Amino acid sequence: DSGVTQTPKHLITAxxxxxxxxxxxxxxxxxxxxYQQSLDQGLQFLIQYYNGEExxxxxxxxxxxxxxxxxxxxELNLSSLELGDSALYxxxxxxxxxxxxxxxFGPGTRLTVL
Amino acid sequence: GQNIxxxxxxxxxxxxxxxxxxTYQTSGFNGLFWYQQHAxxxxxxxxxxxxxxxxxxxxxxxxxxxxxxxxxxxxxxxQMKDSASYLCALYTGGFxxxxxxxxxxxxxx
Numbered sequence: 001d002s003g004v005t006q007t008p009k010h011l012i013t014a015x016x017x018x019x020x021x022x023x024x025x026x027x028x029x030x031x032x033x034x035y036q037q038s039l040d041q042g043l044q045f046l047i048q049y050y051n052g053e054e055x056x057x058x059x060x061x062x063x064x065x066x067x068x069x070x071x072x073x074x075e076l077n078l079s080s081l082e083l084g085d086s087a088l089y090x091x092x093x094x095x096x097x098x099x100x101x102x103x104x105f106g107p108g109t110r111l112t113v114l
Numbered sequence: 115g116q117n118i119x120x121x122x123x124x125x126x127x128x129x130x131x132x133x134x135x136x137t138y139q140t141s142g143f144n145g146l147f148w149y150q151q152h153a154x155x156x157x158x159x160x161x162x163x164x165x166x167x168x169x170x171x172x173x174x175x176x177x178x179x180x181x182x183x184x185x186x187x188x189x190x191x192x193q194m195k196d197s198a199s200y201l202c203a204l205y206t207g208g209f210x211x212x213x214x215x216x217x218x219x220x221x222x223x
Contacts (some may be wrong), residue, residue, distance in 0.1 A: 042213055042215040107155070
């Protein structure tokens with residue numbers, strides 16, 4: 001158990017819909033990272049927040065957005081969902097804003113878009 | 115941009131030693147990670163190399179050569195539970211971690 005929690009564990013929805021994935025980092029960690037992992041793409045970095053502010057952006061689509069709240073939990077919002085958005089979405093946390101810290105991954109949210 | 119290459123799959127025997135290679139092309143990076151990921155589970159940290167050379171941690175060692183654009187993860191005394199995917203990742207600065215597609219390792223009895 002890494003100490004990072006993600007909800008929900010599974011999510012099944014239809015194309016065109018909007019969903020919110022939630023992540024709580026380990027106690028004391030200020031950085032939250034979001035990753036997408038699909039079968040054909042491997043683990044893709046989406047976005048990083050540090051202490052409430054966006055720190056780095058990866059291959060995140062415009063239909064996706066995220067935020068980190070004052071209590072440091074984070075939410076990833078996925079809208080206008082497409083079949084290709086079906087994937088495992090991981091959240092990770094680390095103590096500092098630097099990505100060379102070990103990142104602790106949550107168990108993931110498996111999103112299925114039908 | 116960055117490009118990371120790893121073999122897709124490898125098979126090794128319980129008790130043996132296996133070396134998983136990772137080659138990369140990048141204009142610059144701060145360090146290189148190795149993560150282990152069992153099927154359907156979250157990745158877990160194995161190592162982070164900044165300087166050239168070998169870093170040993172129990173049964174696992176990781177090596178980096180910046181001049182050759184090359185890293186490897188060495189697993190000794192293989193156990194069945196080592197069957198997993200092994201992900202090589204670059205910390206490129208700009209606060210980004212870029213992962214390779216991973217190598218799926220099968221350990222057979």
